[in-house]
Amino acid sequence: MTVAARRDVFQAIADPTRRNIIGLIAKKPMNLNSIAGEFDISRPAISQHIKILTECGLVIIRQEGRERYCEVQLEPLGAVADWLEPLRELWEHRFGKLDHLLGNMHASYKNKKKKK
Amino acid sequence: MITKNQMQIKAEPGRQELFVVREFDAPREKVYRAFTDPKLVVQWLGPKNMTMTIDYYDCTTGGKYRYIHTDPNGNAYGFNGVVHEATEPERVIQTFEFEGMPERGHVVLDSAVFDDLPDGRSKVTIHSVYGSVADRDGMIQSGMEHGMREGFDRLDDLLDNQ
Numbered sequence: 369m370t371v372a373a374r375r376d377v378f379q380a381i382a383d384p385t386r387r388n389i390i391g392l393i394a395k396k397p398m399n400l401n402s403i404a405g406e407f408d409i410s411r412p413a414i415s416q417h418i419k420i421l422t423e424c425g426l427v428i429i430r431q432e433g434r435e436r437y438c439e440v441q442l443e444p445l446g447a448v449a450d451w452l453e454p455l456r457e458l459w460e461h462r463f464g465k466l467d468h469l470l471g472n473m474h475a476s477y478k479n480k481k482k483k484k
Numbered sequence: 485m486i487t488k489n490q491m492q493i494k495a496e497p498g499r500q501e502l503f504v505v506r507e508f509d510a511p512r513e514k515v516y517r518a519f520t521d522p523k524l525v526v527q528w529l530g531p532k533n534m535t536m537t538i539d540y541y542d543c544t545t546g547g548k549y550r551y552i553h554t555d556p557n558g559n560a561y562g563f564n565g566v567v568h569e570a571t572e573p574e575r576v577i578q579t580f581e582f583e584g585m586p587e588r589g590h591v592v593l594d595s596a597v598f599d600d601l602p603d604g605r606s607k608v609t610i611h612s613v614y615g616s617v618a619d620r621d622g623m624i625q626s627g628m629e630h631g632m633r634e635g636f637d638r639l640d641d642l643l644d645n646q
Contacts, residue, residue: 382498452493455502455624458531459491463506465528467489469518470510 377444378451380424385409386417390426390440397430397439495624500617502624504610512598512606516573519543519596519608526551534561544570549578565591574598580612582623590619 381387385407392398392406400418404411418438421427425444430437489509495502508515518524522541530536530553539550539562550564562583569577580592593613600606614620 378497448497452495452624455495456491456493459493459504459506461532462528462530463489463491463508466515466518467508469524469527470508470514473510473514473518473524 375420375423377424377426377447380421380426380444381448383417383420385414386421389414389417389421389438393427393438394440394442397437399435399437403438495620498617500614500620502612502614502620504612505607507601507605507607509605511604512600512608513573515606515608516576516598519598520570520572520576522549539564543567543576543578565594590615592619592623 381390388407389403392403400411400415403418404414407414418427418429421438422429426441427438428441430439489507492505493502494505518528520543522538522543525541526536526538529551534553534555537552537554539552541549541551543549545567547567547570548565549567550562553561553563555561564581564583565579567576567578569575574597576594576596578594580594581588581590592615595611597609597611598606599609612620614623
């Protein structure tokens with residue numbers, strides 16, 4: 369039995385070359401040759417990265433005449449922000465209570481001083 | 485409520501660490517006390533809708549701690565660790581282990597650094613290093629099991645999608 373490779377937005381952006389490819393074609397769709405021309409690594413390697421990006425849903429390939437253009441789909445990146453949301457909520461809840469507590473510590477400190 | 489104390493969470497994909505950074509309207513001596521005095525810790529560290537109980541809590545160099553979060557259904561989640569270093573009022577380095585893991589050994593190394601800022605304010609930087617990327621990602625996911633976020637199914641699917 370083979371284990372399927374992980375194919376989601378986190379896998380897509382885990383690699384620095386893939387992040388650079390996304391940054392590059394986010395400005396305007398480009399064909400594979402033009403993308404490969406921007407990097408110092410081989411065309412097959414770039415092709416493999418693009419394949420992963422399409423499998424992760426971050427890039428779609430559009431045929432225009434004889435050219436195939438790579439275009440970024442940014443919606444899946446929202447999942448990256450969503451992913452941290454539970455942790456953010458946990459700490460916001462904690463720090464909200466801590467703010468309150470620190471405020472009370474001020475108050476009790478002042479009260480002690482007044483009593484003296 | 486608008487607060488100027490914005491929180492930053494940094495967790496890059498594929499890494500074993502995460503950072504939580506937050507500013508407070510109090511000098512670091514006071515924030516350090518709130519982080520290390522069990523009578524104060526119990527007032528803020530518990531997640532929403534959970535009761536926090538301290539078994540023991542000695543936040544001094546070489547000390548140890550254990551506490552329990554209990555949800556409204558009576559499910560108890562225990563956590564424990566040892567304190568590597570507690571230097572008032574600047575730094576606490578401790579281990580952290582969730583007792584609900586299937587086996588032992590998933591230990592986190594937590595460092596909290598307290599820095600003073602102008603106008604009686606301060607900043608806390610918590611740096612957590614996990615044993616593996618899976619441990620870190622699993623911990624972030626576990627927040628959802630505790631019901632802290634609605635509509636988590638989508639995210640669950642996403643993270644399980646391997």
